[in-house]
Amino acid sequence: MNVRRSKINILVDILRLVQRKEGRAKPTHILYGANLSHARLKKYLDVLLVNEFIERADKGNHVFYRITLKGQKFISEFKKVEELSEAFGVPI
Amino acid sequence: MEILIPTRFYGFDSVTYTVAAVIGFLVSYYAFKMYSATSKRTHKYLYLSFTLLSMGLLVLSVASWYNYFNYEIYHGKYLLDQYVAMDDFAYWIYYLCSILGYLLLASMYFPEKGFPLLFLPVWSSGFPYFNVLSLFILSYAIFRSVANFFSKKNMNSFLVAASFSLIGLYHLLLVFTSFSRFVYVIAHICLGLGFFSLLVMLAKVSRK
Numbered sequence: 418m419n420v421r422r423s424k425i426n427i428l429v430d431i432l433r434l435v436q437r438k439e440g441r442a443k444p445t446h447i448l449y450g451a452n453l454s455h456a457r458l459k460k461y462l463d464v465l466l467v468n469e470f471i472e473r474a475d476k477g478n479h480v481f482y483r484i485t486l487k488g489q490k491f492i493s494e495f496k497k498v499e500e501l502s503e504a505f506g507v508p509i
Numbered sequence: 510m511e512i513l514i515p516t517r518f519y520g521f522d523s524v525t526y527t528v529a530a531v532i533g534f535l536v537s538y539y540a541f542k543m544y545s546a547t548s549k550r551t552h553k554y555l556y557l558s559f560t561l562l563s564m565g566l567l568v569l570s571v572a573s574w575y576n577y578f579n580y581e582i583y584h585g586k587y588l589l590d591q592y593v594a595m596d597d598f599a600y601w602i603y604y605l606c607s608i609l610g611y612l613l614l615a616s617m618y619f620p621e622k623g624f625p626l627l628f629l630p631v632w633s634s635g636f637p638y639f640n641v642l643s644l645f646i647l648s649y650a651i652f653r654s655v656a657n658f659f660s661k662k663n664m665n666s667f668l669v670a671a672s673f674s675l676i677g678l679y680h681l682l683l684v685f686t687s688f689s690r691f692v693y694v695i696a697h698i699c700l701g702l703g704f705f706s707l708l709v710m711l712a713k714v715s716r717k
């Protein structure tokens with residue numbers, strides 16, 4: 418079944434991806450990992466940066482993203498939301 | 510319809526309603542957190558349904574405690590009944606809150622346009638059939654939660670399915686309270702266990 422991802426699911430997918438890369442997540446990694454267009458990725462990254470869930474680190478010519486403590490807490494809270502949703506049988 | 514209640518059970522039903530209301534508010538709080546994170550219609554319905562159910566149970570528990578103290582301490586001198594029929598007032602609020610709560614719970618599993626359709630059988634039915642009506646509406650949520658358990662096969666979905674089934678059983682048993690005093694006791698045990706299942710599920714999820 419083809420299920421469209423909600424905005425919150427995309428944001429969490431990006432956050433999880435950034436978390437997995439342990440501070441070395443390049444925009445291209447996120448782009449392919451989260452399966453998004455460049456324009457949409459930029460929009461979602463801006464949301465995460467504004468909310469301080471991720472932070473940008475420039476190293477030479479490269480741009481990296483790393484997850485903040487607030488972002489990690491958000492992921493763990495969202496995991497509870499997913500579990501509760503699954504328990505009641507309602508999709509997120 | 511006559512409701513047979515064992516005298517020794519007086520007070521225990523009040524405790525059951527109070528505990529169920531507290532757990533219901535807890536579920537509502539978690540559902541609100543889910544809704545805040547996702548802004549999903551389903552989560553909003555879950556949060557509103559448990560808020561309404563808990564409000565109804567809270568009002569019922571107040572009325573039940575009032576009856577208990579009047580019976581046990583004031584020996585039948587119903588202090589406020591000269592001003593307002595406490596029982597009738599409380600039960601009407603409880604019925605209304607519960608029916609709306611169950612409707613929202615069932616609507617949570619319906620597609621977007623299902624909610625207005627679900628209203629149809631409710632407002633054409635009458636007050637004395639509250640428990641049958643509750644069971645009728647809740648049966649859809651029971652069916653969906655049981656189906657969810659069989660597809661997920663995990664403990665949390667089992668606890669939710671068990672909870673909805675036990676609350677449904679509570680309403681079913683209350684229909685037969687005129688036959689035996691024992692039925693009333695079993696019904697309330699089912700209600701207590703139903704909400705306890707939800708508490709266990711919440712504890713399991715929030716502990717992680």
